[in-house]
Amino acid sequence: MTDASWEVLSNQALAAAGVVYFLALLCHLVEWAALLGKDKQRAAAPELVAAGQAGPDTVAADSTEGGTTEATGSGPDLDHRRAFFGRLGLLLTIVATCCHGVSLVGRGMAADPNRVPWGNMYEFTVAGTFVLSVAYLALYRKFKLAWLAPLVLIFNLACLMIAVIWLYDPVAPLTEALNSYWLVIHVVSAVIATGAFSLAGLLSIVYLLKLRKPGATTGLLAHVPSTDVLERTSYRIHAFAFPVWTFAVLITGPIWAHEAWSRYWNWDPKEVWAFITWVVYAGYLHARATGGWRGRNAAWISLIGLASLWYSFIGVNFFNDASQHSYAGSLPAPTTAVVQTVDQPLAPAPTANL
Amino acid sequence: MTSPETDTGPETTPGTGRETEPAGSADSGGKQRKPRRAGELNAVEFARWGWRQLTSMRTALVLLLLLALAAVPGSIVPQEGVDSLKTSNWQDAHPKLTPIYERLGLFDVYSSPWFAAIYLLLMVSLIGCILPRTKVYWKALRAQPPAAPRHLDRLPASTSYTTDESPEEVLARARTLLKGKRYRLRRTGAGAGAGVDGADAVSAERGYLREAGNLLFHVSIIVVLVGFAMGSLFGYKGGVIVVAGQGFSNIGQQYDEFQPGSLFDEDSMEPFSFTIDDFDVNWIMDGPRAGMAQKFVSHISYTEEPGAEEKTYDLQVNHPLQIGDTELFLIGHGYAPVLTVRDGEGNITYSGPTIFLPEDESFMSFGVVKAPYAEPEGIGMRGLFFPWYMMTDEGDPTTLMGDDRNPLVSLNVWKGDLNLESGPQSVYVLDTSKADQLMGEDDVPYRMDLQVGDTKQLPDGLGSVTFEGVQPWNKLQISQTPGKELALGGVILALIGLLGSLFIRPRRVWVRARRTEEGTLVEVASLDRSGGGDPDVLVARLVTELAPEGTGAAEPRGSTEPAEPAQPENPDNPENPEKKS
Ligand code: HEM
Numbered sequence: 001m002t003d004a005s006w007e008v009l010s011n012q013a014l015a016a017a018g019v020v021y022f023l024a025l026l027c028h029l030v031e032w033a034a035l036l037g038k039d040k041q042r043a044a045a046p047e048l049v050a051a052g053q054a055g056p057d058t059v060a061a062d063s064t065e066g067g068t069t070e071a072t073g074s075g076p077d078l079d080h081r082r083a084f085f086g087r088l089g090l091l092l093t094i095v096a097t098c099c100h101g102v103s104l105v106g107r108g109m110a111a112d113p114n115r116v117p118w119g120n121m122y123e124f125t126v127a128g129t130f131v132l133s134v135a136y137l138a139l140y141r142k143f144k145l146a147w148l149a150p151l152v153l154i155f156n157l158a159c160l161m162i163a164v165i166w167l168y169d170p171v172a173p174l175t176e177a178l179n180s181y182w183l184v185i186h187v188v189s190a191v192i193a194t195g196a197f198s199l200a201g202l203l204s205i206v207y208l209l210k211l212r213k214p215g216a217t218t219g220l221l222a223h224v225p226s227t228d229v230l231e232r233t234s235y236r237i238h239a240f241a242f243p244v245w246t247f248a249v250l251i252t253g254p255i256w257a258h259e260a261w262s263r264y265w266n267w268d269p270k271e272v273w274a275f276i277t278w279v280v281y282a283g284y285l286h287a288r289a290t291g292g293w294r295g296r297n298a299a300w301i302s303l304i305g306l307a308s309l310w311y312s313f314i315g316v317n318f319f320n321d322a323s324q325h326s327y328a329g330s331l332p333a334p335t336t337a338v339v340q341t342v343d344q345p346l347a348p349a350p351t352a353n354l
Numbered sequence: 355m356t357s358p359e360t361d362t363g364p365e366t367t368p369g370t371g372r373e374t375e376p377a378g379s380a381d382s383g384g385k386q387r388k389p390r391r392a393g394e395l396n397a398v399e400f401a402r403w404g405w406r407q408l409t410s411m412r413t414a415l416v417l418l419l420l421l422a423l424a425a426v427p428g429s430i431v432p433q434e435g436v437d438s439l440k441t442s443n444w445q446d447a448h449p450k451l452t453p454i455y456e457r458l459g460l461f462d463v464y465s466s467p468w469f470a471a472i473y474l475l476l477m478v479s480l481i482g483c484i485l486p487r488t489k490v491y492w493k494a495l496r497a498q499p500p501a502a503p504r505h506l507d508r509l510p511a512s513t514s515y516t517t518d519e520s521p522e523e524v525l526a527r528a529r530t531l532l533k534g535k536r537y538r539l540r541r542t543g544a545g546a547g548a549g550v551d552g553a554d555a556v557s558a559e560r561g562y563l564r565e566a567g568n569l570l571f572h573v574s575i576i577v578v579l580v581g582f583a584m585g586s587l588f589g590y591k592g593g594v595i596v597v598a599g600q601g602f603s604n605i606g607q608q609y610d611e612f613q614p615g616s617l618f619d620e621d622s623m624e625p626f627s628f629t630i631d632d633f634d635v636n637w638i639m640d641g642p643r644a645g646m647a648q649k650f651v652s653h654i655s656y657t658e659e660p661g662a663e664e665k666t667y668d669l670q671v672n673h674p675l676q677i678g679d680t681e682l683f684l685i686g687h688g689y690a691p692v693l694t695v696r697d698g699e700g701n702i703t704y705s706g707p708t709i710f711l712p713e714d715e716s717f718m719s720f721g722v723v724k725a726p727y728a729e730p731e732g733i734g735m736r737g738l739f740f741p742w743y744m745m746t747d748e749g750d751p752t753t754l755m756g757d758d759r760n761p762l763v764s765l766n767v768w769k770g771d772l773n774l775e776s777g778p779q780s781v782y783v784l785d786t787s788k789a790d791q792l793m794g795e796d797d798v799p800y801r802m803d804l805q806v807g808d809t810k811q812l813p814d815g816l817g818s819v820t821f822e823g824v825q826p827w828n829k830l831q832i833s834q835t836p837g838k839e840l841a842l843g844g845v846i847l848a849l850i851g852l853l854g855s856l857f858i859r860p861r862r863v864w865v866r867a868r869r870t871e872e873g874t875l876v877e878v879a880s881l882d883r884s885g886g887g888d889p890d891v892l893v894a895r896l897v898t899e900l901a902p903e904g905t906g907a908a909e910p911r912g913s914t915e916p917a918e919p920a921q922p923e924n925p926d927n928p929e930n931p932e933k934k935s
Contacts (some may be wrong), residue, residue: 239857243852260672260673261589262674266436286414292412
C-alpha cells in the first residue's frame with residue numbers, strides 16, 4: 001500500500017468509527033429508554049416498587065433485577081429489549097473501537113518514515129479517545145461500567161468531531177525535536193493518562209449528580225451505581241492515571257526536553273499546565289484523605305484537574321502562542337522583531353512535542 | 355492507628371482543630387484540658403499550635419491548591435526567563451501595567467518571593483508530616499495486628515455462616531489461608547488479651563508497605579527539589595554560535611551568553627575544545643512539510659583536554675554530546691554569508707563569515723556588517739539573507755525555502771561614525787545614530803543585492819563588497835547541571851513510592867469461630883484501610899475459600915451491600931491495642 005492509500009484508509013476508518021460509535025450510542029439510548037419505561041411500569045404497579053428497590057444500584061445491563069418486574073405484562077418485553085440493545089451497543093462499540101484502532105495504524109503507516117501516530121494534536125486526540133474506548137471496554141466487566149456507555153460514547157464522538165473539524169492535519173513527517181523514541185514513551189503515557197483521567201472525570205460528574213438524589217428509585221440516576229461505588233471507582237481510575245501522568249510529565253518529559261532542547265524544565269506554558277494538572281490531582285488524592293474534603297469536594301477538585309488537563313493539552317496550543325510545545329501544525333510566530341542579542345530561539349522552531 | 359480515611363497523619367488528628375475550640379465542647383478529650391481560648395496560649399503552646407496547623411493535612415491540601423493557582427500567571431504573563439524578547443515586547447506594549455507587574459514579580463513568577471513562600475511552606479509542612487509519620491510507622495511495623503473487636507458484625511463488611519466443623523479446625527484453616535495470602539497474623543495465647551483474641555479468633559493484617567511507599571514518595575519530593583536546587587546553584591548554562599569550519603574552547607570568554615549559578619565555580623569548567631567540521635541538513639522538498647529542515651547533523655571533532663586524543667561525534671537534536679560533566683546540545687542553525695569589504699583605498703577592512711540570524715522558518719535571516727575603520731569613512735551595513743531567493747514583481751527578493759541553493763544578500767548601507775566608543779555593542783545591532791544612510795534614486799534607501807561571486811562598488815567611492823560564499827553555523831548550548839542524577843533518581847523513587855502508596859491496599863481481616871447450638875458459627879469481617887478497596891468482595895471471597903465444599907452452607911449473613919460508606923470510620927473498638935493516643 002502506498003502512503004497515500006494508508007492515509008485514505010485512516011480517514012475512512014475514522015469516519016466509519018464515528019458512524020458506528022453513533023449507532024452504538026443510539027442502541028444505548030434505546031436501552032435506557034426501555035429502562036426508564038420499566039420505571040414507569042413500576043410506578044404504575046406500586047406493589048412492585050418495594051421489590052424493585054432491592055437493586056436500584058445494579059447495573060443497567062445486569063439483569064439481576066429482571067425478575068422483579070416479570071409480573072407485569074410488558075415487563076419481560078422491555079427487559080428483553082433492554083438487554084438486546086445493551087448487548088448490541090456493546091458489540092458496536094467494540095467494532096467502532098477496532099475501526100478507531102485501524103485509523104491510528106493507518107496514520108502511522110502513512111507517514112514516511114513510518115512512525116507512531118501521535119505527532120500532532122489531531123493524532124493525539126484520536127489516540128486519546130481510542131485509549132478511553134479501550135479503557136472503557138477493558139474495565140467494562142471489572143467495574144461494571146455498562147451504565148457509563150452513553151457518556152463515553154458522547155464524549156468520544158464530541159472529541160472526534162473536534163479533531164476532524166478543527167484539528168485535522170495531513171500526515172507529515174515529524175519535526176526534528178519530535179523525532180525521538182521519547183515520543184513513543186512520553187506521549188503514549190500522556191495519552192493513556194489523559195484517557196484514564198477523562199474516564200475518571202466522567203465518573204466524578206455522575207457521582208456529583210447522584211449525590212443530589214442518592215436514593216432516587218426512578219429516573220436516569222436510579223440506574224447508575226451507588227455514590228460509594230461511583231466514588232471508589234473514580235478514585236481507582238484516578239489512582240491508576242496519576243502515576244502514569246507523573247511518569248509522562250515529571251520523568252520522561254524532562255528527560256526528553258533535556259535531550260531535545262537542552263533543559264529539563266523551563267516553565268514553558270505547556271509545562272506549567274502539566275504541572276498545575278499534576279498538583280491539582282495530588283490535591284484530589286489528599287482531599288480524599290482529609291476529613292471534610294472527601295466525597296463532594298474531592299470530586300470537584302478532580303474536575304478542576306480534568307479542566308486543567310484538557311487546557312494543558314488543547315488550550316495551551318491555542319491561547320499560549322509562546323509555547324515551544326505547540327505542534328508543528330501551529331508554528332510559533334516568527335520572531336519578526338529585530339534580534340537584539342543572540343539569546344533568542346534561533347532554530348526556526350517547528351520544534352515541538354507535547 | 356485509625357483508618358487512613360479519617361486518620362490524616364499523627365499530627366493531624368482531629369485534635370488539631372480542637373485546640374481553638376472553647377472549652378466544654380462535646381468532645382471528651384477537651385474536658386480534661388483546662389479551659390482556654392486561643393488568646394491565652396503561651397508562646398510555646400502557640401508555636402506548637404502553629405506547627406500543628408502547618409503540618410496538618412488540610413493545610414497541605416490548601417497549600418497544594420495554592421501552588422497550582424500561583425503557577426497560573428506564569429503561563430499568561432510572558433516570563434523573562436522563558437522568552438525575554440516576548441517579555442520586553444509585552445512590556446513596551448503595556449507601559450501602565452508593567453511597573454505594577456514588575457513589583458508583583460509577575461515577569462518571573464517561578465522565582466518570585468510569593469511563589470517561593472508557598473512551596474517553602476509546603477516543604478516545611480511536608481517535613482513536619484514525614485517525621486512523625488515515620489515514627490508512627492516504625493512502631494506500627496513491629497506491632498501486632500489488632501485483636502478482633504467483640505462485635506465483628508458491627509463492622510461494615512462482615513458476614514457469617516454456620517458449619518459442622520469444630521472452631522479449632524476452622525481457625526486453623528483460616529490461619530493457613532491467611533498466611534498463604536501473606537497476611538501477618540496476631541500471635542495467640544499468652545500475649546493476647548484473654549477472651550478478646552484468645553482461642554476463638556484469628557486477626558490478620560497486610561499491606562504494611564503502603565505507608566512505606568507513601569513516606570518514600572514524600573521524601574523523594576524533597577530529594578528532587580534538592581537535586582534541582584543543586585543544578586541551578588552549582589551549574590551553568592551557556593550558548594555560543596559557531597560557524598562551520600571554526601572551533602571553540604571551553605572558557606567563559608568564548609561564550610556569547612553565559613549564565614552561571616550563584617555558587618558556580620569557574621574551575622569546574624572542563625578544558626575541552628571542538629571544531630565543527632561540517633554540517634548537513636536535509637530539506638523536505640514536497641508534501642505538507644515542504645521546506646522543513648530535517649535530520650540536521652553537526653560533524654564535530656573534539657578533544658577532552660589539551661593534548662588529548664581527538665575524537666569525532668555527530669551532534670544532532672535529541673543526541674547531545676557529553677564530555678565529562680558537561681553536555682553539548684545542538685539547538686539551532688543558520689547561515690553566515692562570507693563577505694569581504696574593501697574600503698575606498700582598496701584595503702580589505704572586513705572579511706569573513708558573518709552570522710545572520712533566521713527570522714522565520716524560511717531562513718530569511720537578518721545580519722549586520724560593521725567596518726568602522728574603513729577609509730575614508732566607516733561603513734555599516736544591515737540587511738537580509740535569502741537562501742533560495744526569487745524576485746517578486748515589485749523587485750524585492752523573497753525566499754522559496756531554507757535550502758541555500760540560490761543565495762542572495764540584500765543590504766542597506768550607512769557611512770560615517772558607527773558609535774563604537776559609546777560602549778559595548780551587540781554584533782547584531784548597527785548603531786546608526788551618528789551615521790548617514792546612503793540613498794538611491796527617488797529618495798529610497800540605497801540597496802545592494804549580491805549573489806555568490808558578485809562584487810559591487812559602493813556609491814560615493816566608499817569601496818566595494820564581495821559575496822564570497824555561504825557557511826552554515828550552529829548554535830550550541832553548553833551546560834553543566836550537577837544534581838540532575840539526584841533529581842532523576844528522586845522522581846523515579848517518588849514514582850515507585852507512589853505506586854506502593856496507591857496500589858497496596860492495607861486491610862485487616864478477622865475470623866471468629868464459636869460453638870453455638872446449631873453448630874459452629876464462623877464470623878468473618880474485614881476493614882479496608884486504603885480507601886480504594888472493596889472489603890465486601892474480600893469477605894465474600896474469604897468465605898468461599900474458608901467454607902469447605904459440602905459442609906454447612908456458606909450463607910452470607912449481614913451486609914454485603916453496606917448501607918454505610920464502604921470505607922468505615924474507625925470502628926472505635928476499645929480493645930484495639932494499637933489505637934494511638
Ligand atoms: C509537595 C507536595 C505534595 C505532593 C505532590 C503530595 C502528593 C501526595 C500523593 C500523590 C499522595 C497519595 C496518595 C494516596 O492516596 O495514598 C499523598 C498522600 C499523602 N500525603 Fe502528600 N503530597 C504533598 C505534600 C504533603 C504534605 C505537606 C503532607 C503533610 C501534611 C502530606 C501528607 C500526606 C499523607 C498523610 C498522605 C497519605 C494519605 C493516605 O494515607 O491516603 N503530603 N500525597
